Amino acid sequence: MGNGYLLKTLLLGIAAILVTSCTGISLKIGSRSEDPLKEYTLEGRGREKVLVIPVMGFLSDASERGLLANRPSMVEEIVAELRKAQEDHNIKAVLLEINSPGGSTTASDILYHEIQRFKEMTNVKVVAAFMDVAASGGYYLALPSDFIVAHPTAVTGSIGVVMITPKVAGLMDKIGVAVEVNKSGSQKDMGSPFRASTPEEQRILQELIAGLGARFLSLVAKHRGVDSAALAGISTARIYSSEEALGLKLVDRIGYLGDALTDAKRLAGIRDDAKVIAYRRTKYPNDNVYNPSTSWDQGEGLSLIDIRIHEILPILAPGFYYLWMPGTTSK
Numbered sequence: 001m002g003n004g005y006l007l008k009t010l011l012l013g014i015a016a017i018l019v020t021s022c023t024g025i026s027l028k029i030g031s032r033s034e035d036p037l038k039e040y041t042l043e044g045r046g047r048e049k050v051l052v053i054p055v056m057g058f059l060s061d062a063s064e065r066g067l068l069a070n071r072p073s074m075v076e077e078i079v080a081e082l083r084k085a086q087e088d089h090n091i092k093a094v095l096l097e098i099n100s101p102g103g104s105t106t107a108s109d110i111l112y113h114e115i116q117r118f119k120e121m122t123n124v125k126v127v128a129a130f131m132d133v134a135a136s137g138g139y140y141l142a143l144p145s146d147f148i149v150a151h152p153t154a155v156t157g158s159i160g161v162v163m164i165t166p167k168v169a170g171l172m173d174k175i176g177v178a179v180e181v182n183k184s185g186s187q188k189d190m191g192s193p194f195r196a197s198t199p200e201e202q203r204i205l206q207e208l209i210a211g212l213g214a215r216f217l218s219l220v221a222k223h224r225g226v227d228s229a230a231l232a233g234i235s236t237a238r239i240y241s242s243e244e245a246l247g248l249k250l251v252d253r254i255g256y257l258g259d260a261l262t263d264a265k266r267l268a269g270i271r272d273d274a275k276v277i278a279y280r281r282t283k284y285p286n287d288n289v290y291n292p293s294t295s296w297d298q299g300e301g302l303s304l305i306d307i308r309i310h311e312i313l314p315i316l317a318p319g320f321y322y323l324w325m326p327g328t329t330s331k
Helices: 003-023 074-086 105-122 169-175 199-224 228-234 242-247 257-268 309-316 325-329
Strands: 038-043 049-056 091-100 102-104 125-135 147-150 155-157 162-164 239-241 275-280 319-323
Touching: 049 074, 049 257, 074 091, 074 105, 074 275, 091 105, 091 257, 102 105, 105 125, 105 319, 125 257, 147 242, 147 257, 155 242, 162 199, 199 228, 199 319, 239 242
Parallel strands: 049 091, 049 275, 091 125, 125 147, 125 155
Antiparallel strands: 038 275, 102 319, 155 239, 162 319
């Protein structure tokens, strides 16, 4: 990327901020999440199609507010693509290009359910391709897939649940700040960051975590046919290399994105020259299957300050996650 492009982008950003702050006018630069999804061909010429859907980053059902535009949540975007694909009878296969450490339990489960529902309603074949990371919720949503291909350098697994409960009581003691809580039941403020959990509260939370973990493991057993001995090891929620995952039947093959496309066409029974498409909100020059963006503000668009804080902060929020935490800061 040249210095001229960077300067132009910076000047556009400054101009946009000045115009919107001084006049109150909403200025649109490039494409935004409000623009409709359109079909773009990545390769191939056939009538039958393979749709590539990127699943990148932290899984959440919360939308993001950006500098110049809002971005739809991961759940909203993927479901919108599945709904659009459902209307096109020429789509015979879907390739999920996954690079995610997981996310909230609910977002992961919604995507799992929507992919399963899409398959049942369309009979379209679904292939998952694991890139850098497809761990925890990133693996969970891939379970309905007919075939899973892991990149040779992919990391997967982390099949389990974690609950994040920040505690600030010690810090508050040091600075002389206290919180007074009036409650109707002894456990109404269970998980509060302002005090340590009681043994009873820890037991209750652990039971909830165990239940969510058991659900995850049961789905792995159902979709992947993993035996009880292997499942016992998997239940430790450790991560695996592609080779290890293949040995445990967590994936079906080790290969590259092109291999996953070939498998998708083979499973769907369509020709090698089938059209490979993606849904975008804008046109990209030299577009290809490695482009994870659907809109200009998700790619190399205007971003004066972007440290991906939205991917880091979720691990600080209280809640239950199908998440491999070290993976949340990976790019």
